[in-house]
Amino acid sequence: MFTGEIMEIIHHGGRYGVTGSCHELVVTENASILVDCGLLQGNDARAGKGKEHPPFINFPLDRIQGLVLTHVHIDHCGRIPHLMGAGFQGPIWCTEASALLLPLVLEDAVKIGITRDEKLIDRFIEAMKKRLVPLPYGTWHKVGSWDGADVSLRLQQAGHILGSAYAELRVQGAGCEVSGKLNEKELHSNTTVVVFSGDLGAPYTPLLPDPAPPERADILVLESTYGDRLHEGREQRREKLRQVIVRALENRGALLVPAFSIGRTQELLYEIESLITEHRHDEAAANLPWDDLEIIVDSPLALRITDVYDRLRHLWDQEATEVASQGRHPLSFEQMTVIEGHAEHKGTVDYLRKTARPCVVIAAGGMCAGGRIVNYLKALMGDPRTDILFVGYQAHGTPGRDILEAAKTRMEPSKQTFIDLDGGSYPLRAAVHSISGYSAHADQRDLVNFVRGIPVAPQSIRLVHGEEEARKALAEALTERAGEIVR
Numbered sequence: 328m329f330t331g332e333i334m335e336i337i338h339h340g341g342r343y344g345v346t347g348s349c350h351e352l353v354v355t356e357n358a359s360i361l362v363d364c365g366l367l368q369g370n371d372a373r374a375g376k377g378k379e380h381p382p383f384i385n386f387p388l389d390r391i392q393g394l395v396l397t398h399v400h401i402d403h404c405g406r407i408p409h410l411m412g413a414g415f416q417g418p419i420w421c422t423e424a425s426a427l428l429l430p431l432v433l434e435d436a437v438k439i440g441i442t443r444d445e446k447l448i449d450r451f452i453e454a455m456k457k458r459l460v461p462l463p464y465g466t467w468h469k470v471g472s473w474d475g476a477d478v479s480l481r482l483q484q485a486g487h488i489l490g491s492a493y494a495e496l497r498v499q500g501a502g503c504e505v506s507g508k509l510n511e512k513e514l515h516s517n518t519t520v521v522v523f524s525g526d527l528g529a530p531y532t533p534l535l536p537d538p539a540p541p542e543r544a545d546i547l548v549l550e551s552t553y554g555d556r557l558h559e560g561r562e563q564r565r566e567k568l569r570q571v572i573v574r575a576l577e578n579r580g581a582l583l584v585p586a587f588s589i590g591r592t593q594e595l596l597y598e599i600e601s602l603i604t605e606h607r608h609d610e611a612a613a614n615l616p617w618d619d620l621e622i623i624v625d626s627p628l629a630l631r632i633t634d635v636y637d638r639l640r641h642l643w644d645q646e647a648t649e650v651a652s653q654g655r656h657p658l659s660f661e662q663m664t665v666i667e668g669h670a671e672h673k674g675t676v677d678y679l680r681k682t683a684r685p686c687v688v689i690a691a692g693g694m695c696a697g698g699r700i701v702n703y704l705k706a707l708m709g710d711p712r713t714d715i716l717f718v719g720y721q722a723h724g725t726p727g728r729d730i731l732e733a734a735k736t737r738m739e740p741s742k743q744t745f746i747d748l749d750g751g752s753y754p755l756r757a758a759v760h761s762i763s764g765y766s767a768h769a770d771q772r773d774l775v776n777f778v779r780g781i782p783v784a785p786q787s788i789r790l791v792h793g794e795e796e797a798r799k800a801l802a803e804a805l806t807e808r809a810g811e812i813v814r
């Protein structure tokens with residue numbers, strides 16, 4: 328019988344690192360709910376405690392009743408194919424936008440990581456779609472009753488990427504809701520609300536509304552990716568982006584932006600469109616007016632995702648809605664060149680290698696561990712006219728992190744530094760820049776404000792999804808904001 332106490336929360340990934348998010352809320356002996364099922368990447372994937380390849384699903388499924396998906400980034404959803412392969416047949420609760428995005432994201436992930444067999448992929452996607460239960464934001468949904476515990480779920484705007492949510496899971500002693508006989512205090516003692524933050528967005532994120540803190544969180548499982556950092560403000564960031572573009576184009580080379588297909592690509596396009604509109608009559612570099620600046624988007628997945636962003640305008644924030652009402656198209660503007668097929672991709676890489684034509688290339692993937700950006704880097708990173716701009720977090724053990732570190736330690740620009748990429752070693756002569764706020768993650772201040780906004784301080788805050796230093800710094804910033812802080 329449920330007594331108001333949650334049994335435990337088990338972390339199957341994303342506890343100590345920023346990838347592989349997967350948490351199990353154990354409600355009773357026989358029932359638990361999984362929150363996210365993300366893929367481990369970089370060093371997190373290699374840290375199998377002595378095992379060369381830890382199994383993707385290394386936990387029993389028997390008591391798991393369903394999966395709550397906070398958003399469709401691969402580090403939160405990438406193990407869903409493995410979960411289903413291991414026999415999971417429960418519902419997948421997510422927002423309506425996530426339900427549209429998930430099949431696109433997983434089709435791509437399966438193609439890259441598991442199989443190229445189209446029939447198998449189709450069969451998996453169809454089976455997965457049947458499991459999806461799309462829920463509107465801000466509405467309680469009863470997910471089930473087990474051993475005297477009623478569990479309800481509410482998804483709230485997280486402002487991180489389109490469709491992203493934080494999950495409020497309310498667990499009540501049986502009949503609380505129905506009988507209505509309990510007074511406020513009894514109801515409180517008989518109910519536990521566990522909030523899983525997923526990834527929280529930063530306020531003023533382009534396109535998306537800001538997250539609002541939960542009304543109640545007895546236990547808060549909080550991400551801490553940027554728990555030790557403060558981002559630049561939106562305006563400074565936009566100005567920095569303008570400066571990087573101008574600088575990169577001055578030496579007539581390409582600006583390569585490794586970007587995640589979901590979220591950052593759309594934010595960048597939105598900001599670049601606004602820069603082009605604002606500086607229409609100025610030159611970005613000698614004889615290169617902003618109006619003629621070419622933006623190459625080379626990621627088929629990013630384009631399909633951008634299309635969903637463009638369709639779901641009712642989820643945009645006020646600013647973006649106003650831009651659209653002026654007849655502008657912030658996600659598909661005339662300066663954009665879209666690369667679809669692989670031949671076209673190879674042709675573009677070759678063309679840029681020969682001409683070093685000044686342009687901005689936004690290509691997947693964000694940490695340079697795979698995706699079309701790798702071919703651009705191999706071809707252009709040894710050319711000093713090239714610039715590389717990182718706009719997202721680079722996890723330890725990824726080529727993106729190697730490039731950032733190498734650029735920092737490179738004493739003289741003439742000296743050669745080599746980067747391991749795709750099985751080879753390539754010289755790095757390109758200039759390297761990074762802008763931190765485009766990653767659509769809350770920084771320390773935003774995370775603290777999120778917790779501060781909860782009317783009654785949580786009994787317990789568990790910091791997840793952050794590296795050691797980030798969790799430590801955030802725990803210090805949150806002291807006295809909760810009964811206990813587990814980091």
Ligand SMILES: [Zn+2]
Pocket residue numbers: 398400403487526
């Ligand atoms: Zn995310």
